[in-house]
Amino acid sequence: MRAARLIKMVLLLQSRPSMTAAELARELEVSERTVTRDAQALSEAGVPVYADRGRSGGYRLVGGYRTRLTGLARSEAEALFLSGVPGALREMGLADAASAARLKVSAALLPSLRDAPDSAAQRFHLDAPAWFREPETPALLPVIAEAVWDDRCVTARYRRGDAEVERSLEPYGLVLKAGVWYLCARVAGGSFRTYRIDRFTAAVASADRFGRDPDFDLPGHWAAQAERFARSILRAEVVVRLSPDGVRGLPHAVDPLAAREALRGADAPDAEGWVTVTLPVESEEVAHAQLTALGPEAEVLAPAGLRVRFAADAARLAARYGRADA
Numbered sequence: 496m497r498a499a500r501l502i503k504m505v506l507l508l509q510s511r512p513s514m515t516a517a518e519l520a521r522e523l524e525v526s527e528r529t530v531t532r533d534a535q536a537l538s539e540a541g542v543p544v545y546a547d548r549g550r551s552g553g554y555r556l557v558g559g560y561r562t563r564l565t566g567l568a569r570s571e572a573e574a575l576f577l578s579g580v581p582g583a584l585r586e587m588g589l590a591d592a593a594s595a596a597r598l599k600v601s602a603a604l605l606p607s608l609r610d611a612p613d614s615a616a617q618r619f620h621l622d623a624p625a626w627f628r629e630p631e632t633p634a635l636l637p638v639i640a641e642a643v644w645d646d647r648c649v650t651a652r653y654r655r656g657d658a659e660v661e662r663s664l665e666p667y668g669l670v671l672k673a674g675v676w677y678l679c680a681r682v683a684g685g686s687f688r689t690y691r692i693d694r695f696t697a698a699v700a701s702a703d704r705f706g707r708d709p710d711f712d713l714p715g716h717w718a719a720q721a722e723r724f725a726r727s728i729l730r731a732e733v734v735v736r737l738s739p740d741g742v743r744g745l746p747h748a749v750d751p752l753a754a755r756e757a758l759r760g761a762d763a764p765d766a767e768g769w770v771t772v773t774l775p776v777e778s779e780e781v782a783h784a785q786l787t788a789l790g791p792e793a794e795v796l797a798p799a800g801l802r803v804r805f806a807a808d809a810a811r812l813a814a815r816y817g818r819a820d821a
Contacts, residue, residue, distance in 0.1 A: 497533075500525070504533055505542060505556075513547065513555035530554075633676055633692040642666045642700040646707060648683070652697040653690060665705040668713035672721075679716055687711075689720050725752045729775035733782045734797040736771050741792030748788040749774065771796065779804075 500523055507514060507522055516527040523530065534554055537544045545557045642649045643666045652661050663683040669692075670677040676692040729750065735757075737745060742761075746754040757772040764770050776782040779801045786793050787808070795802045 501533055501537060504530075505537065508544065508554060508556045513553040515553040519554060631693070633695065635695045635698045636676055636692055638698050638700060639666060639678055639692060639695070640669060642698075643669055643678075645700075646704045647700045648703045648705050649680075650699050650701065651690075651695050654694040654696060659696060667707070667711055668716075670713070670717050677717075679713060679720075681708075687716060689717075722752065725750060728777045729753055731776050731778055731782070733774045733776050733779070733786070733795060733801060734771065735774050735786065736769050736794040736796055737789075738792040739768050741789050742770060744789050744792060745772075745774075749776070749782075749785045769794075 504519060504523060507519065514522075516530045519530045520527045523533075525533075534544045534546060543557045544554055546552065546554050639649065639651075641647075647666075649664045649666050650661065651664055652659050664678075664680040665683060666678055666680045667687070668679045670679060670689075678690045678692055679687060680690065681687050729752075735741075742758065745758065748754075753775045757774040761770045761772045774782070776785070779798065782795075783801060783804055786795065786805075795805050
């Protein structure tokens with residue numbers, strides 16, 4: 496433990512001109528007194544750590560000293576490629592590996608490039624969760640993530656409706672979609688499936704490793720699954736007349752896949768610039784909620800029952816606002 500901390504201290508000092516005891520203590524998660532003892536231990540071991548006294552003082556390496564302890568461990572190298580999603584790293588239990596990897600890379604950079612990580616961090620940030628929801632980290636995510644990284648088989652219990660089922664899984668990959676974690680896994684001896692991790696009630700990784708299918712492509716698998724799911728729930732159709740503003744607003748009001756299909760098959764604009772489209776929807780109930788967002792920029796033509804609902808909505812609104820004007 497102390498040896499790892501001493502190495503980290505050298506790498507920190509190698510990546511920056513100097514650091515105060517307070518800064519080192521914060522980075523190393525120890526007290527300033529421990530920093531002082533560690534600096535003395537490094538000096539006695541031949542590492543030229545020098546302490547400047549005074550208000551602007553701090554610790555630094557002298558004589559152009561550079562350590563060669565910058566080789567990345569496998570876990571650090573893998574975590575480095577995910578360093579743009581710090582929240583996800585933290586939830587999977589990989590924050591320490593990513594921190595060590597970034598530190599080693601910074602230590603290996605030329606002095607003129609050492610501000611590159613901070614510069615990039617100030618120019619790009621990924622905030623994965625959707626608006627207006629507080630995502631919760633599934634309790635079993637670290638266990639499953641570790642199995643994914645190590646290619647270890649998992650025995651898991653999963654909520655499906657009101658029942659629980661047990662599966663032996665080969666966990667291939669994790670996907671974070673709008674703040675929700677999913678596992679893409681192959682059922683032992685079967686096909687690939689996708690599971691919401693917050694529906695797992697138990698998960699135990701075995702000592703057995705599975706052989707990965709070299710043709711499996713996680714991004715491609717997820718894209719195909721997502722499109723298949725989106726199409727599977729669009730079981731009904733609605734005929735809608737849209738104004739130019741309604742055309743622009745449709746992709747924001749309904750499923751983007753449904754909007755693309757509807758607009759692709761749209762009729763030519765009429766004399767008023769309105770177009771008629773056939774929109775795939777999940778149900779009339781869902782269509783009513785979604786198309787309400789377009790207000791007067793959309794007119795439902797069919798089915799008749801949905802048109803009657805919108806006509807009733809319009810009448811209620813006219814009556815309500817008529818009373819307000821009075």
